[in-house]
Amino acid sequence: MNLEFPKQARADAVNSIKKYFEENMSEPIGDLAAGLLLDFFVEDIGPVIYNRAIADAQARMERYVSDVSGELFAEEFQYWQRMAAKRKKNR
Numbered sequence: 001m002n003l004e005f006p007k008q009a010r011a012d013a014v015n016s017i018k019k020y021f022e023e024n025m026s027e028p029i030g031d032l033a034a035g036l037l038l039d040f041f042v043e044d045i046g047p048v049i050y051n052r053a054i055a056d057a058q059a060r061m062e063r064y065v066s067d068v069s070g071e072l073f074a075e076e077f078q079y080w081q082r083m084a085a086k087r088k089k090n091r
Contacts, residue, residue, distance in 0.1 A: 003042050003050070013038050 005013065017034040021027070029037070064071075 003046055005042075010035075010038070 014031060014034045017037055018029055018031070021029040021034070
């Protein structure tokens with residue numbers, strides 16, 4: 001899997017990693033190191049997150065598709081019944 005970040009998203013991610021290190025670690029991290037850490041996470045851990053997202057999306061789509069006939073079913077040949085009901089209502 002080759003995930004490419006848009007330029008601004010990558011810059012934001014690097015800044016987020018740097019801020020995390022500033023607030024939670026004893027040593028700060030520079031742009032290069034933060035970028036390399038981001039690349040590692042994307043390459044090594046990214047597929048786990050990606051695969052989970054795909055599985056979740058697939059499960060959701062299967063729920064919708066499995067009940068398509070129930071959700072979208074239309075009664076057939078209802079014109080005359082509707083017309084009779086309208087006539088009764090108008091009396």
